[in-house]
Amino acid sequence: MIWLDQIIQGTLLGGYYALIACGLSLMFGVMRIINLAHGDFAILGVFAVWLLVAQTGVSPFLALVAVIPLMALFGWALQHWVFERSLRAGPLVPLLATFGLAIVIENLLFEGFGADTRSLAPEIGDLAFDSWTLTDRIYVGHLAVLVFAVAVILLVGLQLFLKWTVLGRAIRATAEDPETAELVGVNSRAVYAMAAAIAVATTAIAGTFLAMRATFDPYSGPAQLIFAFEAVVIGGVGSLWGTLIGGIVLGIAQSLGAQIGPRGFLLTGHIVFLVVLGARLFLSSVDVRAAMRRGVDGVVGRSRSS
């Protein structure tokens, strides 16, 4: 019976992982950049939310609504000044530049806010605790379900956006072939900037929910990056929903691992990730780039036609 509980909790946790992962997927799928500062952006976003809440007393949800456009702007600016240059300079440079950025963000946050762990849970009142009782042993938190629902809605929204809007089409075209997109009139740099804006904005959402479910501090970023990456790799096959599935598998693995011991939570997740990665590498003899691309192809609606 315990197992069922863990599986349910793990599945709901997977919703959070899908949230944090979809921005990473989008950025990689469109721009082929792995942003090592991805997790730190989420933390940056949530500090902005926290600050707004602390100064004005508004609900975190309202604060998030205000922070999202700010983060989108931040993503746009980053693309313009950092990623654009690093894309042209070769494959190593985006990794180096984003890693440097991660260090800067983490330490600036530390300088500004100190080492204290914080949480947004106190700000959302009963939502942090309320749960539905499924059986006398299994409780399902309202917040956990909310996060999962938001993840699903966001993924659906992204898929619809990419499929049906002008910008969405332009993003998909640029993701496939930026040079040819330019040749048919698409401003690829502007498209990249918009995609980056969207990706970074989603990190703010993920970060805020992280803060509601748990705690955060200036150095929480790298852990989120690792979870996001693991979710994308585990779920990699097929569609955008692969990211959700990957997140769910990761969440379940972690929840089951938590039964073993205090560090089992993290360890099981990493091990499952490595096993899936290894299986992908050895069984299908396809390198991870292709596997990731298949996963993120779903994000940008690309079909494999080789």
Add this chain to the structure above:
Amino acid sequence: MSLLAAEQLDARHGLLKAVRNVDLCVAEGEILALVGANGAGKTTLLRTIAGAHRLTSGRIIFDGKDVTALRAHERVALGIALVPEGRRLFAGLTVEENLRVAADAGRAGRWTIDALLDVFPMLKARLKTPAGLLSGGEQQATSISRAMMTNPRLLLLDEISLGLAPLAIDNLYRSLTALFSSGPALVLVEQNLNRVLGVATRVCCMLEGRIVLERDAKLATRQQITDAYFGLRQQAPGEMRP
């Protein structure tokens, strides 16, 4: 005044000079055949004009405006469009979406999806098919239509016969007569001399990055073109070929 004037263009691939000191003019509505062996620099020249390849030196004047510094998408907005070698369709997008991307980004004009479906009726049934699943002829039709959706004044076509069966090529050229008569100025790069000389008003031959022949299509003899194509020329006594 010509629609397009390329002056003293130099373009490179790394260390290799692909386009050397090329001067090229295209007049409004004319059809220019650009021929030459593989590696002569035709594709690089087209890409440089379209903005996909950076030139080392020289100028490109389009409709009186110096477009040398403009990026490709900005040139599309002014009316230059390239149908790239190898089609380069967005494989994951449907035919319709491929066309729409170009329409969203390009200029308004008489060429709409419906107008192009009249030119290429074979695409009517394939509008919702992902472009990667089309046959060669259909892909080429889509690629040309996609470029036309931007309503260009100058259309650059790079090796549209490449990889197509003769029947498909026939169909293609037949469909294109509508474009030839009332459409934009064309620069056609083709390996198949017969095909292209049948429709062109002027012919240019490139060899090792330079233009070695430029003549009115009706005045150019087959012999002259073949000589230029292969780089044969009159040799003075005792002169060595480099």
Add this chain to the structure above:
Amino acid sequence: MVTRWTKASTLSAAVAVAVIVAFAVLPVVFGANVTERLTTLFVYVILAVMWNALAGYAGLVSVGQQMFFGLGAYATIRLSYGGMNVYASMLTGALLAGCTALPLSSFMLRLRGGEFAIATWVIATIAHLLVNFDPLIEGETGKSLIALNAYDAALRQAISYWATLATMVLFLVLMFVLLRSRIGAAVQAIRDDEHAAASVGVRVMAAKRLIFTLAAFGCAAAGALWLATALTFQPRTYFGIQWTAYMLFMALVGGLGTFEGPIVGAVIFFILEDRFGATGVWYLVGLGVAATLCSLLLPRGIWGTLEDRFGVQIMPVGYRLRLAPSGDGECKEPQRTAGWLARLRSYPNH
């Protein structure tokens, strides 16, 4: 005409040997204060050179080298508490920790780019977690290398100094020899274009594995040596991501993909840490900003830019291609482009 040694490089090699001898003799003249700081510098050099070998030559950006650094120190503690002589445990510990790279490489080296980077981070995190599980270490409490107390403090410091100096020289020599060899050419070819390299017959996997393993041994040795000076092992300190930040800074600012670059970077880093390390967080921010700006604006680093600008090459790890003047002055690219290709073609079979 293809040459290896120039007047400048012969002179520099002589100077380098002289400098090393001077360093070796140093503890006789200067006290523990100086030698301790120099020991730190030597460790930085090792780390910088190793990280540069991975990223600058093999094209592998590792964000997890701290794993080997930590494992080197951890193995030393374990062996020492198991009864082995403390210096023997350092040597053995470093070797054992480096050996973990061998099975890892067959897995990790199938990854590229960002996937490789994050995977190294995950592996490092796992190693950290596993070490936390060891009851000897008690989570984050850590352990001291108390066996060192058996030695007189001054002697201990001197031995650390010489061991670190010797290790640094060893790895520098290894890198030098490697880069001059066939494998060195192969590795640089891979860095520039993996597919092209494979197509001219370079054994990509073997070359990468060599570099990956070498870097693992280097970082493991650095970890053991750091422990010898710092005396305590705390997992968080040794497995921390800040080591990658330091390595990245040193290699990037010094000059990625050059031989001398990481040494320059290590010296710069050492000086900066000396002056600004106490400011804590702002120092780290500065490092991050410098690394980011360098990667974007000065991708060849300080030394690399100097090399390109002035055609200077101190250590003869490349070839100099002296081109005959050509008619229309076409080939004016610096010799670096021709370097690895010329080298590869000069080998009869590879």
